[in-house]
Amino acid sequence: MSTTPTTPKLDSKCPTGPVSERWDKHRFELKLVNPANKRKFHVLVVGTGLAGASAAASLAELGYKVSVLCIHDSPRRAHSIAAQGGINAAKNYPNDGDSVRRLFYDTVKGGDYRARESNVYRLAQVSNSIIDQCVAQGVPFAREYGGLLDNRSFGGAQVSRTFYARGQTGQQLLLGAYQALMRQVGLGKVALYPRREMLDLVVVDGVARGVIARELVSGAVERYAADAVLLCTGGYGNVFFLSTNAKFSNATAIWRAHKRGALFGNPCFTQIHPTCIPVSGSYQSKLTLMSESLRNDGRVWVPKSKGDRRSPDQIPDEERDYYLERIYPSFGNLVPRDIASRRAKEMADAGRGVGDNGMAVYLDFRDAIRRDGAPRIAEKYGNLFQMYERITADDPYKVPMRIYPAVHYTMGGLWVDYNLESTIPGLFVLGEANFSDHGANRLGASALMQGLADGYYVIPATIGSHFAGRKLGAVTTDHEAFRTTEAAVRTRLERLLSIDGKRSSDDFHRELGLVMWNHCGMARSEQGLKTALTKIRALRDEFWHDLRVLGSGEELNRELEKAGRVADFMELAELMVLDAEQRRESCGGHFREESQTEEGEALRDDANYCYVGAWQHTGEGANLAWTMHKESLTFEEVKLTQRSYK
Amino acid sequence: MSGGHDTHSHGLNLTLHVWRQKNAQDTGHFETYSLQGISEHCSFLEMLDQLNEQLLREGREPVAFDHDCREGICGSCSLVINGRAHGPDRETATCQLHMRRFHDGETIYIEPFRAKAFPVQRDLVTDRSAFDRIIAAGGFVSANTGSPQDANALPIPKEAADLAMDAAQCIGCGACVAACPNAAAMLFVGAKVSHLALLPQGQPERRKRVLAMVEQMDKEGFGNCGNIYECEAACPKGISVENIARMNREYLCASLTARPQGEAKGGF
Numbered sequence: 015m016s017t018t019p020t021t022p023k024l025d026s027k028c029p030t031g032p033v034s035e036r037w038d039k040h041r042f043e044l045k046l047v048n049p050a051n052k053r054k055f056h057v058l059v060v061g062t063g064l065a066g067a068s069a070a071a072s073l074a075e076l077g078y079k080v081s082v083l084c085i086h087d088s089p090r091r092a093h094s095i096a097a098q099g100g101i102n103a104a105k106n107y108p109n110d111g112d113s114v115r116r117l118f119y120d121t122v123k124g125g126d127y128r129a130r131e132s133n134v135y136r137l138a139q140v141s142n143s144i145i146d147q148c149v150a151q152g153v154p155f156a157r158e159y160g161g162l163l164d165n166r167s168f169g170g171a172q173v174s175r176t177f178y179a180r181g182q183t184g185q186q187l188l189l190g191a192y193q194a195l196m197r198q199v200g201l202g203k204v205a206l207y208p209r210r211e212m213l214d215l216v217v218v219d220g221v222a223r224g225v226i227a228r229e230l231v232s233g234a235v236e237r238y239a240a241d242a243v244l245l246c247t248g249g250y251g252n253v254f255f256l257s258t259n260a261k262f263s264n265a266t267a268i269w270r271a272h273k274r275g276a277l278f279g280n281p282c283f284t285q286i287h288p289t290c291i292p293v294s295g296s297y298q299s300k301l302t303l304m305s306e307s308l309r310n311d312g313r314v315w316v317p318k319s320k321g322d323r324r325s326p327d328q329i330p331d332e333e334r335d336y337y338l339e340r341i342y343p344s345f346g347n348l349v350p351r352d353i354a355s356r357r358a359k360e361m362a363d364a365g366r367g368v369g370d371n372g373m374a375v376y377l378d379f380r381d382a383i384r385r386d387g388a389p390r391i392a393e394k395y396g397n398l399f400q401m402y403e404r405i406t407a408d409d410p411y412k413v414p415m416r417i418y419p420a421v422h423y424t425m426g427g428l429w430v431d432y433n434l435e436s437t438i439p440g441l442f443v444l445g446e447a448n449f450s451d452h453g454a455n456r457l458g459a460s461a462l463m464q465g466l467a468d469g470y471y472v473i474p475a476t477i478g479s480h481f482a483g484r485k486l487g488a489v490t491t492d493h494e495a496f497r498t499t500e501a502a503v504r505t506r507l508e509r510l511l512s513i514d515g516k517r518s519s520d521d522f523h524r525e526l527g528l529v530m531w532n533h534c535g536m537a538r539s540e541q542g543l544k545t546a547l548t549k550i551r552a553l554r555d556e557f558w559h560d561l562r563v564l565g566s567g568e569e570l571n572r573e574l575e576k577a578g579r580v581a582d583f584m585e586l587a588e589l590m591v592l593d594a595e596q597r598r599e600s601c602g603g604h605f606r607e608e609s610q611t612e613e614g615e616a617l618r619d620d621a622n623y624c625y626v627g628a629w630q631h632t633g634e635g636a637n638l639a640w641t642m643h644k645e646s647l648t649f650e651e652v653k654l655t656q657r658s659y660k
Numbered sequence: 661m662s663g664g665h666d667t668h669s670h671g672l673n674l675t676l677h678v679w680r681q682k683n684a685q686d687t688g689h690f691e692t693y694s695l696q697g698i699s700e701h702c703s704f705l706e707m708l709d710q711l712n713e714q715l716l717r718e719g720r721e722p723v724a725f726d727h728d729c730r731e732g733i734c735g736s737c738s739l740v741i742n743g744r745a746h747g748p749d750r751e752t753a754t755c756q757l758h759m760r761r762f763h764d765g766e767t768i769y770i771e772p773f774r775a776k777a778f779p780v781q782r783d784l785v786t787d788r789s790a791f792d793r794i795i796a797a798g799g800f801v802s803a804n805t806g807s808p809q810d811a812n813a814l815p816i817p818k819e820a821a822d823l824a825m826d827a828a829q830c831i832g833c834g835a836c837v838a839a840c841p842n843a844a845a846m847l848f849v850g851a852k853v854s855h856l857a858l859l860p861q862g863q864p865e866r867r868k869r870v871l872a873m874v875e876q877m878d879k880e881g882f883g884n885c886g887n888i889y890e891c892e893a894a895c896p897k898g899i900s901v902e903n904i905a906r907m908n909r910e911y912l913c914a915s916l917t918a919r920p921q922g923e924a925k926g927g928f
Contacts, residue, residue: 072804072805090792093734095733149811149814156821157818180825193799261729294702297699299703299706299730302730401731407758518713564721
């Protein structure tokens with residue numbers, strides 16, 4: 015690994031001038047494609063979560079020819095569906111002092127000053143249109159008795175700006191986008207290809223011109239050509255094996271694109287969500303999130319004394335430590351996620367955790383139920399309480415929930431400029447798959463906002479500059495680049511099938527996840543990261559010698575699918591560790607033990623690390639290597655300060 | 661990452677009869693497996709994960725089943741467990757079903773969702789794309805992305821919004837079809853028709869929508885409702901058959917007032 019300390023060659027294409035006018039100015043300066051010409055351009059969208067479905071529908075409405083690949087049997091099953099709590103917007107409906115500027119400020123600060131001001135301001139600006147658009151589609155947001163929209167609060171904000179649909183906001187927003195997409199499918203404007211997994215990117219003369227995908231039922235390896243490729247394939251939290259991500263969520267699409275030349279931004283920026291149901295056994299296949307909205311009414315506590323094994327109702331108030339309220343009197347239980355997670359870990363590490371193995375803290379609704387009554391609490395969180403009870407067999411109306419942090423979201427992702435274009439021309443990356451707007455920590459209810467902002471409002475405006483600004487020759491799937499890329503994909507599949515070892519890909523994945531959780535999770539240290547590197551390299555080597563995949567490539571073969579994804583996670587894990595190692599500061603979700611304040615808060619080092627680390631893949635196989643480039647971050651609107659939620 | 665719960669019991673010993681089918685053309689058959697020491701705290705799908713690890717170790721191909729979010733919202737998981745779609749618990753998708761619901765020594769039959777419109781693709785994996793085609797036929801509000809009016813310019817009574825949300829919760833899993841003796845999709849279609857018919861945004865296309873969706877539903881080979889209500893009993897989201905009644909009213913009204921094709925100018 016080598017770094018280039020010189021001026022980065024990365025061009026963010028961020029507009030200049032007053033921040034509030036930049037998006038308008040940029041849109042005016044962007045080239046347009048006239049309506050009659052739009053149908054000549056073919057856009058390939060990979061993934062159908064909020065970003066992919068909204069982009070595909072919006073681009074088809076504009077007249078572009080659109081094809082969509084989806085890994086599930088239906089586009090409605092993308093993991094955006096599982097987002098519970100809500101979506102932020104700067105509507106200021108509750109009249110509590112919110113504004114576009116405040117949402118912008120909260121997001122930059124919440125991200126610990128590691129995001130671009132221009133991007134975040136644009137996100138805050140389009141947030142209001144997203145709510146309007148979703149309501150127009152018939153998304154059944156929660157309402158007050160007067161018929162107007164209801165809001166609630168989320169971590170990292172002192173205003174109520176979160177719109178929600180019970181505990182199923184992601185589901186309702188995704189169904190809105192999915193229905194818009196299916197309307198275009200019905201109209202013949204979008205060709206939908208379900209059960210397809212993208213396995214490589216096809217680059218022709220330096221421009222992204224298509225992908226190679228595998229049809230998962232027959233195993234057929236297929237070629238898709240286009241004039242632009244949009245990756246909307248989500249995050250890579252499943253590198254940890256145990257996370258709140260769905261089982262299909264994987265990094266393969268962005269990883270393959272990375273290896274074809276797209277730079278990877280801030281790979282180590284991972285969000286550990288504070289309120290998840292704790293791990294219960296070695297059979298565990300995933301973790302389940304309990305929405306952050308619960309912290310509106312639930313109070314987080316642990317016993318004051320170490321090793322107190324009494325049941326929670328036997329512990330009187332004066333012997334409980336409501337530690338978030340104690341340490342952060344002004345934000346209390348609603349501090350941002352990174353802080354809440356770290357403090358929970360601190361309690362467990364100090365021996366004050368609860369539950370069978372002490373790896374949990376309480377989230378208690380006793381006082382809220384006394385204050386508002388159980389029916390009101392049920393109305394707000396009923397489905398979450400039910401979900402909790404199903405998994406744990408405990409009734410949260412009677413017993414406090416036990417919660418613990420779990421991997422939830424990745425702020426890192428493929429580097430993109432202000433147009434959402436990666437370093438490969440014609441390759442755009444939207445939603446969680448890009449590194450963009452959340453800096454080193456994402457605020458709650460901002461992922462839905464960003465996915466839809468990218469898909470509904472940003473890409474329809476920016477993609478035109480690619481079509482109108484570049485001369486794109488005709489490329490079909492007969493092109494040489496398709497042939498060679500397909501051959502590479504086939505070789506790789508055959509290699510995975512022919513190892514004939516003893517261990518399953520899940521088995522390797524679990525081990526990799528544990529290494530990452532222990533050394534590149536909530537706390538990271540020089541020594542731990544070095545250990546992780548050694549272990550990852552050894553494990554990767556073992557993987558390629560001892561993997562067992564049965565069956566063939568010409569059939570529905572889940573083990574083969576998983577093996578390919580784990581192989582990519584094995585490489586991505588190394589890059590995450592390298593990135594965590596070079597960033598010798600703490601910021602947001604990236605906590606370097608060597609860099610903390612006296613009170614144990616993340617200590618940034620703005621003089622040395624106020625940049626995006628953008629990694630270029632430079633060596634393959636045994637010579638796996640990267641070079642890091644830097645995009646400096648400049649702040650004109652927001653003053654960099656030590657984040658304080660006290 | 662060792663769990664606290666594991667240590668308390670020796671776990672369940674189970675006999676599984678699992679449907680195996682190589683592909684859509686294969687006729688399929690049950691295979692019997694025995695599984696030892698399953699924790700009662702693990703989920704049904706985690707039990708199947710352990711079966712697959714065991715099969716893999718024995719050099720036998722694992723059982724293919726659909727799953728993804730494993731928290732009851734994506735609608736990927738299916739399975740008919742001991743004759744019931746999504747198993748024995750009410751309002752619970754297979755992925756949320758836990759092994760504490762079963763006892764030591766139990767025999768469990770595991771089959772795919774069965775319906776003409778949901779062909780089996782492999783083992784327990786079925787093709788439910790018929791649902792997508794029904795949505796494509798009319799399950800939407802035609803509102804292109806743009807600059808619509810302010811969200812609060814359209815007040816919606818809380819009761820209507822809540823009823824719409826009750827219907828909109830459908831996860832599109834297809835349990836209603838699997839549970840129905842007629843393999844009817846009317847709970848699924850009724851839920852989407854209701855969601856949009858209950859809201860002001862759904863009004864302009866209200867009649868056209870129900871006609872188009874029902875037509876597509878019939879085309880896909882789904883049966884008709886026989887008022888047995890198995891669908892509601894199997895639905896992991898507890899969606900009420902009231903939505904079927906509403907769809908029938910909507911359909912009747914729309915068919916009585918619809919003009920013959922070609923006559924209508926500017927829609928209904």
